[in-house]
Amino acid sequence: MKNIILFLLLFTQCFYNYSQSYEFKTIVDMEATDVISQGNTGTCWSFSTSSFLESEINRLTGNFIDISEMYTVRNTYSDKSWNYIMRQGKAQFGEGGLAHDVLNSAEKYGLVPNSVFSGLNHSETIHNHSEMVVVLNTILDTYISKPSGKVSADWKEVVENILDVYLGKRIDTFTYQGKTYTPKSFLEYSKIKTTDYLTLTSFTHKPYYSKFILNIPDNFSNGSFYNLPLQELVDTVNKALQNGYTIELDCDVSEKTFSSKHGIAVIPADVKDEAVSLNKICVEKDITPSYRQKEFENQNTTDDHLMHITGIVKDQNGTIYYKVKNSWGSSSDRVTHGGYIYMSEAYFKLKTISITIHKSAISKNILKNLGI
Template sequence: MKNSISIIILIFISIISYSQSYEFETVIDIETTNVISQGKTGTCWSFSTSSFLESEIIRITGKKIDLSEMYIVRNTYPKKAWNYIMRQGKAQFSEGGLAHDVINSVKDFGLAPNTAYSGLEANKSRHNHSEMIAVLKGLLDVYIDNSGRQLSPKWKEVTESILDIYLGKNITTFNYDGVSYTPKSFLEMTKINPKDYVSITSFSHKPYNTTFILNIPDNFSNGSFINVKLDDLVAITNKALKSGYTVELDCDVSEKTFSSKHGLAVIPNDENSKLDALIKVLPEKSITQALRQQEFENYNTTDDHLMHITGMLKDQNGTTYYKVKNSWGKNSNRIANNGYIYMSESYFRLKTISIMVHKDIVPKSLLNLN
C-alpha cells in the first residue's frame, strides 16, 4: 500500500512540474551587441554572423563595434550573380546565404562599421530589399535568355550599378574613431582571422568525422561542413558557450513551437500540445539521429533562418535552453525576451542545420580532414 501511495505521489509531482509557466534561470550570458532588425530582407545570414563576429571582437579585444551587415551583403551579391549567370539560371538566386558567405566576404573584402556603410537608401531607416532582388534577378534572367547569341560582358557593370543604387557605392576608405581605415586595415584592427572559423553539421547520409558540401538551397558558394554525430554537435556547442565563445546557428524556424511572440522554441512530446507548450512546461520529445535525419530528408527541417547563440538557461525542471539572439527587432508586442529566443536542447537537436564556431573549440582531429 505504501509503495502504491509513493508511486501516486511521484506521478502527481511529475504532472505538476510539467504544467507550470516557464521560469528561467540564466546559466551563461556572453556579452554581445544590441538586438537589431534585418527589416524586410532575407539577410539574416549577414545580421546573425555579423553579430557573432561582434561578440568575437569583444572577446578578443574588448572593443564593442557595430559592424556593417550591408557592406558584407554588398560584396556578396556579385558572387551570387556570377554563380547564377555561369550556371545559366539553373541555380537559386535569392536573398539567402550562410555563415561562411560572411566569412568569405570578410576574407576577400575586409570589414566596415555601420557608420561607414549603412546600406540604407536616403531618408530610410529600415532595410527593404524586395524591389532590389526583383530587379537584379530580372536583369540576370534577361542576360541569360540572350546568351544564345553571346553573353554580354556588361552584365557585371550593370549588376554593380544596381547595387550602388539600392545599397550605396562600395567603400575603399573611411574614418572610425578619428582614424582612417581601409576595410582590410579595419579587419586587422578587430583581430578577426577568417581562417579561425569552421562550420559543423550532423547528418547520417554522409560519414561522420569527414567534410562534405551540404546540399541546401542557400549554399550557393558550395561551402564545406564538418560532419559529426548529433551528441558531438551538442557537446561542441556547449563547450563553446562554457568557454566564453558564442555560436552561430543555422536552423529551421517553421515549427509552430518556434515563437518570437513567446520568445520560445520547444519540441513537445505530444503533437497535440504545441500551443500549450508555448505557455507552460510540457515533456519534450527525445531526439535521435534517425529522427533528425528523417525530418531533414522529408523537408520538415530546412535552412530557414540564421541566428546567434549567446548563452544558456535552464527552466525550473533543469532542462537546458540556449539563449538565441534573433534579428527581428525587439520593440514589438509580437516579440518577447527583448528579441531573444529561448531554444530548448530538444529543438536544437532536431532543427539545427549547422553551427559555426571558433576552431579552438573544435577537437583537433576534426580540423585537418580532407
C-alpha cells in the first residue's frame, strides 16, 4: 500500500512539474538594439551579426550604433558574384550567408551607420530582394554559359550597376554626429577588430580542438570553425553571457517546436508533446554528441537561420533558456517576448550549427587547447 501511495505521489509531482505554463525569471539580460525585420530577404546572417556587433560596440565604447545591414549585404553580393563566376556556376549563390561574412565585409569594406545606407530605394519601407536575386542569378548564369566559353570582362560592372539600382551605391565618405568618416575609419571608430572573433562549433566527424571548414551550403567563403566538445560549447556560452558578452548564433529553426508566435524553442522527449510544449513545460530530450551528429548528417539539422543571444532566463523548474533576438520584427505581445525567442539548452545543444564570440569571452584553457 505504501509503495502505491509513494508511486502516486511521485507521479502527481512529475505531472505537476511538467504540465505548468511557462514562468520565466531573468538571470542575465544585456542591452541590445531594437528588434527589426529582415523583410522578404534571406539576410538573417547580416541582421543578426550586425546586432551582435552593435552590442559589441556598446560593450567596447558604451555607445549604441545602428549599423547598416544592407551595406554589408551589398558588398557581400559583389564577393559572392566573383566566387560564383570563378567557380563557373558550381557554387552557392543566393541570399544566405554566415557570421564570418559580415566580419569579412567589415574588414574589407568597413562599416557604415544605417542612417547613411538603408538599402531601401524608391520610397520602399520593407526590404525585398526577391527580384534582385533573380536578376543577379540570370545575369551571372548568362555570362557563364556564353558560347565562347569565356566570361566577358564587363560582368563586374554589370553586377555593380544592378546592386546600385536595388540597394544603393557604395559610400566613400559620410557624416555621422558632425564628423566625417570613410567606412574604414568608421570601423576604427567602432573599436571592432574583426580578428578578435572566433566561430565555434561541436561535431564528432572532426577532432575536437581542431580548426576546419564546415561543409554547409552557406559557407561559400570557406570560413573556418573551431571544434569543441558539446558541453564545453554550452559552458562557453553560459560563461560568456554571465560575464557580459553576447553571442552570435547559427542554428536550425525548422522544428515544429521552434515558434516565433509562442516565443519558445524546445526539444520535448516525446514527439506527442510537440504541440503542448509550446505553452507548457514538458520533459526534454537528453542531447548527446552522437545524437547531435546523427541529426546533422541526416540533414534534420541545417544552417537555416542566424540570431543573436543576449541573455539567460530560467523557468520555475530551474531549466535554462537563452534569450535570443530574432530578425522577424518586434511584437508587443507578452507571449512572444517582443520579437525574442526563449531557447532551451536542449534545443541549443541539438540545433546549433555554430556560435561567433569575442575571443576574450573564451576560457584560457580552451584557447590553449585550440592553439590560440
